[in-house]
Every structure is written in structure tokens, then in C-alpha cells.
Amino acid sequence: MKKFIGFVKKEFYHIFRDKRSLFILFGMPIAQIMLFGFAITNEINNVDIAILDQSKDATTQELINKISVSKHFSIQQFLANEKEIENVFQKGKVKAVLVFEKDFSKKLTTASNATVQIIADATDPNTANTINNFVGSILQKYQQELNTTAKIPYQIIPETRMVYNQELKSVFMFVPGVMTIILMLVSAMMTSISITKEKELGTMEILLVSPLKPALVIVGKVVPYILLSVINAFVIILLSIFIFKMPVQGSFFLLGLESVLFIVSSLALGILISTVSNTQQTAMMISLMGLMLPVILLSGFIFPITSMPLPLQVISNIIPAKWFIIIVKGIMLKGVGIAYVWKETLILLGMTLFFMGLSIKKYKIRLE
Amino acid sequence: MSITVQHISKSFGTVKALKDVSFEVKEGELFGLIGPDGAGKTTLFRVLTTLYLADEGAASVAGFDVVKDYKDIRQNVGYMPGKFSLYQDLTVAENLEFFATIFGTTIAENYDLIKEVYVQIEPFKNRKAGDLSGGMKQKLALSCALIHKPKVLFLDEPTTGVDPVSRKEFWEMLKRLQQKGITILVSTPYMDEAALCDRIALIQDGKILEIDTPEAIVKHYPKTIYDVSADNMYLLIESLKAYAYNYSVFPFGEFVHYSDSRDSFRLEELKGYLETKGLQEITIDIAETTIEDTFMELAR
Amino acid sequence: MKKENVIEVKNLSKVFGDFTAVNQISFEVGKGEIFGFLGANGAGKTTAMKMLIGISNPSSGQAKVAGFDVYKNAEDIKKNIGYMSQKFALYDDLTVKENITFFGGIYGLSRTEIKEKAEVLIHELGLQEVAKELVGSLPLGWKQKLSFSVALLHAPKIIFLDEPTGGVDPITRRQFWEMIYKTANTGTTVFVTTHYMDEAEYCDRVSIMVDGRIEALDTPKKLKDQFNVKSMNDVFLKLARG
Numbered sequence: 001m002k003k004f005i006g007f008v009k010k011e012f013y014h015i016f017r018d019k020r021s022l023f024i025l026f027g028m029p030i031a032q033i034m035l036f037g038f039a040i041t042n043e044i045n046n047v048d049i050a051i052l053d054q055s056k057d058a059t060t061q062e063l064i065n066k067i068s069v070s071k072h073f074s075i076q077q078f079l080a081n082e083k084e085i086e087n088v089f090q091k092g093k094v095k096a097v098l099v100f101e102k103d104f105s106k107k108l109t110t111a112s113n114a115t116v117q118i119i120a121d122a123t124d125p126n127t128a129n130t131i132n133n134f135v136g137s138i139l140q141k142y143q144q145e146l147n148t149t150a151k152i153p154y155q156i157i158p159e160t161r162m163v164y165n166q167e168l169k170s171v172f173m174f175v176p177g178v179m180t181i182i183l184m185l186v187s188a189m190m191t192s193i194s195i196t197k198e199k200e201l202g203t204m205e206i207l208l209v210s211p212l213k214p215a216l217v218i219v220g221k222v223v224p225y226i227l228l229s230v231i232n233a234f235v236i237i238l239l240s241i242f243i244f245k246m247p248v249q250g251s252f253f254l255l256g257l258e259s260v261l262f263i264v265s266s267l268a269l270g271i272l273i274s275t276v277s278n279t280q281q282t283a284m285m286i287s288l289m290g291l292m293l294p295v296i297l298l299s300g301f302i303f304p305i306t307s308m309p310l311p312l313q314v315i316s317n318i319i320p321a322k323w324f325i326i327i328v329k330g331i332m333l334k335g336v337g338i339a340y341v342w343k344e345t346l347i348l349l350g351m352t353l354f355f356m357g358l359s360i361k362k363y364k365i366r367l368e
Numbered sequence: 369m370s371i372t373v374q375h376i377s378k379s380f381g382t383v384k385a386l387k388d389v390s391f392e393v394k395e396g397e398l399f400g401l402i403g404p405d406g407a408g409k410t411t412l413f414r415v416l417t418t419l420y421l422a423d424e425g426a427a428s429v430a431g432f433d434v435v436k437d438y439k440d441i442r443q444n445v446g447y448m449p450g451k452f453s454l455y456q457d458l459t460v461a462e463n464l465e466f467f468a469t470i471f472g473t474t475i476a477e478n479y480d481l482i483k484e485v486y487v488q489i490e491p492f493k494n495r496k497a498g499d500l501s502g503g504m505k506q507k508l509a510l511s512c513a514l515i516h517k518p519k520v521l522f523l524d525e526p527t528t529g530v531d532p533v534s535r536k537e538f539w540e541m542l543k544r545l546q547q548k549g550i551t552i553l554v555s556t557p558y559m560d561e562a563a564l565c566d567r568i569a570l571i572q573d574g575k576i577l578e579i580d581t582p583e584a585i586v587k588h589y590p591k592t593i594y595d596v597s598a599d600n601m602y603l604l605i606e607s608l609k610a611y612a613y614n615y616s617v618f619p620f621g622e623f624v625h626y627s628d629s630r631d632s633f634r635l636e637e638l639k640g641y642l643e644t645k646g647l648q649e650i651t652i653d654i655a656e657t658t659i660e661d662t663f664m665e666l667a668r
Numbered sequence: 669m670k671k672e673n674v675i676e677v678k679n680l681s682k683v684f685g686d687f688t689a690v691n692q693i694s695f696e697v698g699k700g701e702i703f704g705f706l707g708a709n710g711a712g713k714t715t716a717m718k719m720l721i722g723i724s725n726p727s728s729g730q731a732k733v734a735g736f737d738v739y740k741n742a743e744d745i746k747k748n749i750g751y752m753s754q755k756f757a758l759y760d761d762l763t764v765k766e767n768i769t770f771f772g773g774i775y776g777l778s779r780t781e782i783k784e785k786a787e788v789l790i791h792e793l794g795l796q797e798v799a800k801e802l803v804g805s806l807p808l809g810w811k812q813k814l815s816f817s818v819a820l821l822h823a824p825k826i827i828f829l830d831e832p833t834g835g836v837d838p839i840t841r842r843q844f845w846e847m848i849y850k851t852a853n854t855g856t857t858v859f860v861t862t863h864y865m866d867e868a869e870y871c872d873r874v875s876i877m878v879d880g881r882i883e884a885l886d887t888p889k890k891l892k893d894q895f896n897v898k899s900m901n902d903v904f905l906k907l908a909r910g
Contacts, residue, residue, distance in 0.1 A: 006773030010762065017761045017802075202453035206512075209417045209447040211439075212470045365438075367419040404837035405808060502709060528835065531708035532865055532901050533908045557835040560866075560901070572837060602853040605846060618842050619849070621869025621900075622889055664839050 032293070038309050039297045044072050044130045045307045050094045052079040055104035063100070063116075063142055063156075072134045089121055089163060090336045092326060096120045096131045108146075113155035122165035123333045124173050127304050132160050164333045175240045176328040177301025180321045181292065182236065183259070184266040187229050188291055191270030192283035194221055200279055205367065214365050222267045229263045230256075249335025255328070258341075261348055262324040268355035269320075275362040295321045320351050369428075370395040370520055370551040371416065376425035378411055385411040386422070387574040393553055393567075398546045400565035401555040402663070408574040409555035410450065413524045416553070417447050430519045430551075443471075446518035450525045452505040456498030460489055460508055463497055464515060471516035481548065482511045485541055503534030510541070514550075521545070523554045527561065539564050559660040570663050577666035582659060589662045591615055594635075595623035595655040598647040607645040611638070618664060625655060672699045674826050674857045675720065680729035682715050689715040691880035692729065697859060697873075699825075702852045704868045705861040706900075707877030708908070713861045714830070716877070720859070721828055722746050734825045747776075750819035753830035757815030760804030764795055767803055768818060775822035782821075789817050809840030816847055826857040833867065845870050865901040874900070876907055883907050 015021050051067075053060050068075050076094055079085060085097050099117035101107070107114040118135050120128035136158050143156045165172045195218075198204040207217055237255070240246040248255065269291070277283040297303065298312060299321040305313055316322050323344040330336040330344075338345070371393035378386040386408045393399045401409050414420040416429055418438035426433070432440040454463050464486075468475050479486075489507050492500065497508060506526055513521060523542075527535040539561060546552055554565070562568045563582045570577040570585070578585055598604040601619070608617040608626055615629040628638075635652050642650050675697035682690040690712045697703045707713045718724035720733050722742035731738040734748040758767045765786060772782035790799050793813055803811060812832065819827055829848075833841050848870070852858050860871065868874045869888050876884040884891055884907060888900055895906045 003774055003776065006770055010759070010766075010770045013762055013766065014759070201456070202449055202451050203455060205414075205419060205449045206447060206453055206467075207470075208419060209442050209445065210467075210470050211443040211472060366421060367414060368421075404840075405835035407837070529709070529863075531863065531908070532904050533708075536905060559838065600853075602846075602849040605849060618839075619845055619870060621866065660838050664842075667837065667839060 028289070035293070035297055035312075038312055039303050041303065041307045043307055044127060044134065044304060046074045047072060047096070047127070047131060047304070047306055048076045048094045049073050049096045049098060049131070050077040050079050050085075050088050051075055052082065052085065052097060052099045054102045055100050057103075057105040059105040059108060059114075060100045063139070066138055066142060067098070067135070070134070070138060072131075085119065089119075090330070090334050090340050092330060092334075092340070094121070095124070095127060096135070098135065108154050108156070112152055113157050115157045115159050117159045117161060119161045119163055122162035122168055122172075123329045124304065125162075125165060125168040125170050126173070128162055128165075128168065132158075169244075171240075171244045172246060172333060173301065175236075175244055175246055176325050176332065177299065179233065179236045179240070179328065180262070180299065180301070180325050181295060183229055183233055183263055184269075184295060184321055185287065185292055186232060187225055187263050187266035188270035188273065189284060189287040190225050191221060191267050192273040192277065192287055193280050194225075195271065195274035196277050196280045196283040199274075208365065208367070214363055215360065218271055218359070218363060222271070225267055225270075226260070226263060229267075230260060233259045233263065246332060248332050250331035250337060254338060255331045258324070258327050258331070258345065258348075261345070261352060262320065265320045265348060265352035265355060268352055268359055271359040272355055272362065275359060275364070295319055298322065299325055301325050318351075320348055323348050323351075369393070370397070371399075371427070371429050371553060373412075373416070373427045374425050376412070376415060376422045376427055378415060378420060378422050385574050386415070389425070389571075389574070389576055391569050391576060391579050393551060395551055396546060396549050398542060398552045398554070398564075398566045400562050400568040401553065401571055402557070402559065402562045402568050402659070403555075403571035404557050406573070407571045409571060410524055411574075412571075413447075413449075413522055413553075413555065417445060417522055418442060444519050446513035446516070446521045448509050448513040448521075448523045448526055450528065452509040454497045454505065454509055454512065457496055459494050459496055460500070461493040463508060463512060467512040468515045473516050475515065478515055478517045481517055481545075482514045484544060485511050485514070502530045503537075506530055506534060506538060507541075510538070514545070519551065521550050521552045523552065525555055525557065527556060527558065535561070559658065559663060562659045568659075570659075570666060572663075572667045577663070585662050586657050586659060589657045589665055591627035593655045593657050593661055594626045594628075595620070595651070595653050596626045596638075596642075597623050597649070597651045598642060599649045600647060603645065604642070604647055607642055607647065611641060616661075616665065618661075620655075620660075623655070625661060626652075673697065674699050674734055675703075675859065676730075676732045677720070678730045680716065680719060680731050681727050682712075682719060682724070683727040688880050690719070690726075693875075693877070693880075693882045695875055695882065695885055697826075697857060699857055700852050700855045701873065702848060702858045702860065702871045704871030704874035705859060705877070706863070706865070706868050706874055706904070707861075708904075709863060711877040712880040713877055717828060717830060717859075717861055720745075721749060721751060748825050750822070750824040750827035751830070752815050752819040752827070752832055754812075754832055754834050755830075758803045758811060758818065761802055763802055764790065764799045764806075764814065767814070768821070771818045772821050777822060785821055789814075789821075793817060808834065809836050809843070812836065812840070812844055813847060816844065820851065820856070824856070826859060827851065829858065829860045831862055832860065833862070833864065841867075865899070865904050868900040876904060878907060 051064060053064065067073055077088060079088065088094050088097065097119045099119065101115050104114045116139060118132055120131050122128040139156045139158055143154060146154045162168055241248060273283055273286050277286060298316040298319055300316060305316050327341045327344050330341050369392050373389055373391050376386055376389045389412060403409055411420065415422050416427055416434060418434050418441050421435065428434065429441050430444050434441060464475055485507050489504050492504065497505065500508065527538055542552060565582065567581050568585065569579040578588065604624055605617060605619060608614055608624060613629050613633065615627045618625045639650050639652060673696045678694050679692045680690060681688065681692050693716060705713055719726045719738060720731060722738060722745040726738060733745045736744040738745065762770065768786045768789065769782055790796055798806060833844055848858050871888065873887050875882045891903050892898065895903050897903055897906060
């Protein structure tokens with residue numbers, strides 16, 4: 001028994017004296033709870049919507065007012081006509097458009113019902129559903145208010161239309177996200193591990209003491225992974241199309257190019273990670289902890305970013321995956337061309353160049 | 369001068385790995401850096417192969433400055449770091465080809481240089497480097513370091529952990545390489561290998577203790593050393609240590625190397641003393657001083 | 669005076685599939701002897717030693733260590749021997765005192781015993797200043813001597829040393845061997861494996877393994893005479909080259 005206690009005591013010493021295990025034991029759970037607690041929410045807050053008011057009468061004004069003061073919604077634009085609806089969705093500016101039909105008040109009083117169209121961007125089916133529900137409940141409440149004073153009950157009928165994903169297939173939301181995560185993880189982790197492996201084995205020393213320029217070492221490490229990741233991306237896209245029946249409404253070629261851009265940015269991140277890691281284990285941990293978890297949570301592919309507290313929203317802007325998911329969803333589900341995603345593409349390009357520049361700068365030409 | 373080292377110092381945090389190290393290696397010389405683990409050998413090698421920047425001092429290899437002309441050095445030296453750093457998952461042939469290519473040459477171009485080493489591993493050329501024995505890995509590493517006909521060869525503990533037969537063969541190969549005009553700087557903790565070098569530098573705790581030819585270094589030992597043996601080794605050592613006139617007492621295999629603090633003394637006197645301690649079968653003869661004796665004397 | 673044998677090995681073998689790592693070796697080691705178990709890497713030394721310390725079952729043959737049979741009483745063997753290797757000896761992230769306390773506990777010593785022995789040990793090795801320091805911060809030579817002493821805490825009959833001295837400096841190496849001499853003098857048997865041939869010279873008798881078999885077994889002096897060479901290194905070269 002005493003031997004056993006002696007052994008357990010020793011184990012405690014090991015745990016408390018190793019910074020890494022302390023971090024995993026205490027640091028990580030706290031960080032994760034905070035992150036998950038704030039990021040995961042079924043509520044929607046400040047969702048951007050647009051309004052097409054074809055009536056512009058007192059009733060619609062009141063309804064619009066109620067919507068505008070709701071914390072769930074943030075009215076971005078007032079559309080002039082139906083033609084603008086497609087545009088505003090493609091640009092990704094709003095997640096839903098509310099259309100009030102012509103002669104709203106009149107129809108309400110004379111025919112006892114009027115319709116409000118709720119057109120929701122269903123590339124994120126959960127959000128679309130939730131928007132639908134919240135709008136519906138606001139309309140219902142107002143309807144009840146009206147009916148307390150009316151003799152004949154009024155009916156405000158919400159007509160829902162889900163665009164880009166009529167069947168509300170969640171796979172449409174997941175596939176772009178999963179594709180992003182996989183590409184990023186494989187690229188970043190593989191490059192960082194490959195470079196740190198050379199450091200661990202000692203072969204890096206020999207490479208350095210040779211005419212081979214350090215820049216060529218990096219490029220040489222990256223090239224095989226670009227090729228392999230592109231094949232990976234291709235396979236994933238094919239699987240999504242044929243097995244999950246995801247559409248590719250837009251240009252396949254553009255999708256390919258953007259994928260290559262994203263892959264390169266992830267590879268650059270991998271190189272950056274390798275410059276601060278000396279062992280493969282460290283590289284792997286940083287890739288997983290530092291990349292995967294925040295990306296899954298903060299890229300917006302599962303949990304809507306707009307519903308997160310402001311600091312997290314700001315952080316999500318520096319995650320390349322977030323921009324790539326927007327691009328992928330845009331091209332595959334909405335069929336947009338470069339004209340609509342040029343902003344995101346530029347941001348991704350900028351990030352890539354930044355990571356690469358930083359990696360080259362940090363790449364050590366000596367051992368220390 | 370092929371290699372010049374002038375007052376090189378290097379620290380890692382609070383640990384001073386190299387303290388004011390200076391020496392020179394002539395062209396075509398086989399120079400040994402002799403010292404135990406932690407003496408600073410690897411650190412010195414890394415400074416000379418431009419992998420570390422020294423805190424103080426200057427050094428040059430093949431006429432190039434280690435700081436300013438590091439790119440030139442990297443093109444002109446062969447480096448074999450400890451642990452035979454090869455690609456374990458590539459075959460013998462693939463490893464050799466890789467190193468030839470990054471140095472801008474081919475195996476055929478300098479084959480005569482590595483031939484002697486390579487023929488011994490050629491039968492295994494399609495075997496993965498990770499599956500080779502220690503002695504084979506050593507030969508492969510040497511071939512890879514030579515493939516581009518370097519002017520200077522740096523070998524960091526190439527024989528550590530390798531069986532005695534391979535060790536002997538390895539040094540024979542080095543001697544023959546030297547005849548082809550390559551300057552070779554080797555580090556080793558094995559004192560017996562020191563005797564095979566043209567000149568050696570003894571290093572301990574980051575400091576150079578002595579630099580000279582092996583023969584001259586041995587002559588530097590100030591005293592005559594005696595091989596003493598008796599029927600009980602432990603008692604013999606304790607007795608000699610307790611002897612008032614001892615200068616050094618070190619076990620050396622089946623004998624104890626003993627040297628006396630007096631300029632001369634009578635062997636019978638020592639023998640008599642040991643007998644009073646209860647020892648029998650006592651023999652005392654003059655011993656051949658070795659580099660190890662000198663090393664320990666200098667390191668005291 | 670007949671010496672009592674603490675290790676008796678007869679036709680001991682270990683086979684892995686169709687590879688025979690240890691091929692019918694036989695030898696004896698007497699009490700208080702310093703026995704060198706030599707051979708190149710891959711010759712079978714480590715495999716043989718694992719059988720003797722009770723952590724590997726032989727394929728065939730017999731062996732008795734400290735009077736206990738290696739097949740039937742492996743656990744008793746473990747209680748009566750000490751073990752130290754270069755690869756692992758002490759925990760780097762525990763202090764000197766904590767290591768002594770831990771291993772003392774594992775070996776079944778009482779708290780008072782541990783306390784007493786710790787004091788003696790620390791004093792003998794001159795480690796008073798660093799008793800509360802992490803072992804990882806000590807120089808290699810001190811670690812070596814400390815692990816040797818820790819392996820002897822429970823006063824075992826035999827101590828097995830597996831490649832105990834790495835590339836330490838010659839002086840430290842000799843201090844270590846002086847500790848071995850002292851231990852052997854008190855009657856503890858020392859069983860050392862090493863591929864440093866010069867250390868073979870310190871042993872009372874040595875055996876040299878080549879490809880799983882014992883090809884030589886005698887005192888260093890007699891072996892050198894037999895092969896007409898000056899050092900154990902040369903004995904080995906002659907044996908290996910045939």
C-alpha cells in the first residue's frame with residue numbers, strides 16, 4: 001500500500017512540474033468553456049436583413065418599426081423593387097429579405113389578411129429557420145395587438161421562401177465548412193510536422209550546411225502538399241456533388257482557383273507554426289489547438305458569428321477559413337462570380353502574403 | 369591555414385559552452401578534438417559550420433569567415449553531425465543521390481573519392497537507411513558528407529556507439545582520405561582514437577587544455593607513471609590514496625596508475641607500505657603514459 | 669574457500685520467431701565478483717540480461733539468480749537485485765531527495781530506513797548543496813553516481829548495470845568505477861554490460877557475446893594472453909574478425 005502511495009505521489013510531482021500537462025488540465029478546459037459558452041448559441045442577434053416595402057403605409061411602418069427595435073434583427077437596406085432581392089443575397093449582405101405586399105393595410109382591413117414574404121438565405125438552414133420563427137413571432141404578436149381592438153380578426157400571413165437550399169439540407173451548410181477545415185488542417189499540420197521532423201531528426205542541420213537556399217527548402221516542402229491538397233479538394237467537391245447532391249451553381253474553375261489560394265494560405269500557416277516549434281508534437285498541438293478549435297467555432301460555419309459577443313466577432317475576421325467559407329458557399333450555392341466575392345478573395349490573398357512573408361522572415365538560417 | 373579559431377566564446381543562457389577557444393588546423397591535417405560529453409565539441413563544430421553565431425571571437429574555414437561568408441562555407445564543407453542524421457526512410461542509394469543533387473554534383477563525378485567507403489555498403493544500396501547497422505549508417509553518412517568533394521570535412525563524434533571493428537575501419541578510411549588532400553576535423557570522446565590524429569586539442573568544460581601532436585602531449589605529463597597491481601583492487605586503491613606521497617591514483621583496468629609527488633622514490637618503500645596494508649602479489653612497473661593520463665592531469 | 673555462485677546459467681536461449689537472439693549460453697558468477705558482459709550492439713547482451721533480471725521469459729535452458737529460478741520465481745529475483753541503466757536511472761523532474769524517497773519506497777524500505785540511508789548517501793556523494801535541486805539540473809557524472817547509489821538502497825545481492833557510463837569524462841568514469849569496486853568489496857556482485865572495451869579491463873572476469881553465443885569467458889589478463897594482444901579492445905577485434 002505504501003509503495004502505491006509513493007508511486008501516486010510521484011505522479012503528482014510529474015504533473016505539476018510539467019507546464020504542458022498543467023495547461024491541458026486547467027488552461028484548456030477554461031478556455032474551451034469560455035469559447036464554447038459564448039460562441040454556441042441558438043439565438044440569433046443582429047442578423048442583417050433587408051426590407052422591401054411595397055405598401056409604405058401606416059401598418060407596414062409600424063411592423064417595420066417593431067422589427068427594427070428587435071435585438072434579433074438589424075435592418076441594413078430598404079430595397080426599391082424585387083429585382084434588387086437577388087442582388088442583395090448574392091452580395092451576401094443580408095440573411096433575409098422581408099417583403100410587404102402592395103396595399104397592405106387595405107388588404108388587412110378589407111380582405112382580413114395580408115401577406116409578408118420572408119425570404120431567407122438557407123445556405124445556413126439553422127439560421128434561416130430561426131429567422132423565420134422570430135419574424136413569425138413578431139408578426140403574430142402584432143396581429144394579436146390588432147385583434148384586441150378589431151371586430152373581425154386580422155391575419156397577417158407569413159409566407160416563407162428558402163432560397164439557395166429549399167429543402168433546408170444541413171449538408172449544404174456542413175460540406176463547405178468541413179471542406180475548409182479538412183483542407184486547412186491537412187495543409188497546415190502536414191507542413192508544420194514535416195519541417196519540424198527534420199529538426200527533430202537532425203537532418204535539418206545537414207540541409208542548412210549545404211548550398212540549398214533556405215527559401216528553396218520551404219518551397220520544396222510545400223509543393224508536394226499543394227498538389228496533394230488540390231487532389232484532396234477535388235475529391236471532396238466530387239463527393240459533395242455526387243453523394244450529397246450539392247450544386248455548383250457557379251464557376252467550377254473559380255472554385256478551383258479559390259481553393260488553391262486557401263490551400264496556399266494554410267500551407268503558409270503551417271510553415272509559420274514550424275518556425276516556432278522544435279518538435280513534431282508541439283507542431284501538432286499548435287495546429288490542433290491553435291487552429292482547428294477556433295476555426296470550427298469562429299468561422300461561422302456552425303454557429304452564426306453575428307450572434308457572438310463582439311470580441312469574438314472581431315477575432316473571427318482574422319481567420320482565413322471564415323472568408324473562404326463565404327466564397328465557397330457563394331460559388332457553390334448562390335452561383336456568384338468573382339464580381340461578388342472579390343472582396344473576400346482579396347482579403348484571403350492579403351492574409352496569404354502576410355503569412356508567407358512572416359514565415360520567410362522567421363525561418364532561421366542558423367540553428368538557434 | 370584551413371581552419372582558424374580565434375578566442376571563440378559561446379554561452380547558452382547561464383551555461384558557458386565555449387570559453388575563449390583558439391587553435392588552427394593546417395591544410396590536409398587530420399585534427400582531433402578530444403573531450404567527454406558536455407566539453408563543447410558539438411557547439412564548436414556548429415560555430416565552424418555556421419550553424420551557431422559565437423558570442424565573441426572570430427573563425428574562418430577554407431579562407432571564408434564563418435559570419436560574413438557563411439554561404440561559401442556551406443558550399444565547401446562536408447558535415448557529419450552526431451547520430452548519423454540521414455533520412456531513415458530513404459534507401460542508401462536515394463540518400464546518396466539526394467545529397468549529391470543538392471550539392472550540385474552527381475555520384476559518378478566524385479565516385480573515386482567515396483569508392484572505398486561506398487563499396488562496403490553497396491550491397492545494401494536498396495535498403496532503407498533506418499534498417500542499417502550502426503557501422504553501416506556511419507559509412508553511409510561519411511559517403512554523403514564526401515560526395516561533393518569538400519575542402520574541409522567536419523565529423524562530430526562519428527564513432528560513438530559503434531562497435532570496435534567498425535571504429536577501427538572508420539579511422540583507417542579517414543587516414544586514406546587525408547592523403548587525398550582533404551582537411552579533416554574530428555571530435556571524439558575516445559582517447560585511444562586521439563593517437564591516430566596528426567594533432568589533437570584536448571577540451572573539457574568549454575576550455576582547451578592543450579594542443580599538440582599526440583606524442584608531444586604524452587611527453588607533457590610531468591611525472592613517471594607506474595602500473596601497480598595487487599590481489600585486491602579496492603584495497604589497493606584505498607591504500608594508495610591514503611599514502612602520504614601520492615600525486616595521482618587512478619584505476620586503469622587491471623592496474624592502478626600511480627605517480628608520486630616526490631622527484632624520485634624507492635619502489636621497495638611503496639611495496640613495503642602496501643604489504644603493511646595486507647596486500648599481496650604486489651607488482652610495480654613503469655607504465656606507458658597515455659593521452660588519457662595527460663587529459664586527467666590537465667583537467668584537475 | 670569455495671565461492672558461492674549468485675548467478676548460474678546453463679544453455680539459456682531466447683528465440684524470436686526464426687531469429688535466435690541468445691543461443692545456449694552458459695556461465696556462473698560468484699559472490700562479490702565484478703562480471704563484465706560484453707558484446708557489440710545486437711550481439712544479444714540486452715536480451716540475455718532481461719532474462720536474468722526476470723522481465724523476459726527464456727525460450728529454453730536454465731538460470732538461477734540470487735538463488736531463485738528465473739522461470740518460477742521472477743518476482744523474488746526482482747526483490748533481490750538492483751538495476752541501473754544509462755538510458756534511464758532517475759526522474760529528472762524530481763529532486764535528489766524525492767528520487768531517493770520514491771525508490772526507497774518502491775523497494776519496500778520503511779520511512780526511517782529511507783531517511784537514514786538518504787542522509788548517508790547524500791553525505792557520501794557530497795550532494796548536500798543540491799539535495800533539493802531537480803536531478804535534471806545535475807551534471808551527468810553526479811546523476812550517474814546518484815543512480816548507482818539509489819539502485820543499492822535496499823542492499824541487493826546483485827546489481828545489474830546496463831551500459832552505465834556514457835561519454836562522461838575520464839575522471840568521472842573512474843570515480844564511478846571506484847564506487848563499483850567498493851560495492852563489490854562488501855560482497856555485492858556487480859553484473860555490468862557495456863560496449864566500451866576499456867571498461868572490460870576493470871572486471872574480474874568477462875564474457876564476450878558474438879551473434880548470440882559466448883565466444884570468450886575468462887579474466888581480462890588471460891584473454892589478452894590467449895590472443896596475444898595488449899588490450900581488451902584488441903581481443904574483441906580478433907574475436908569479431910575471426
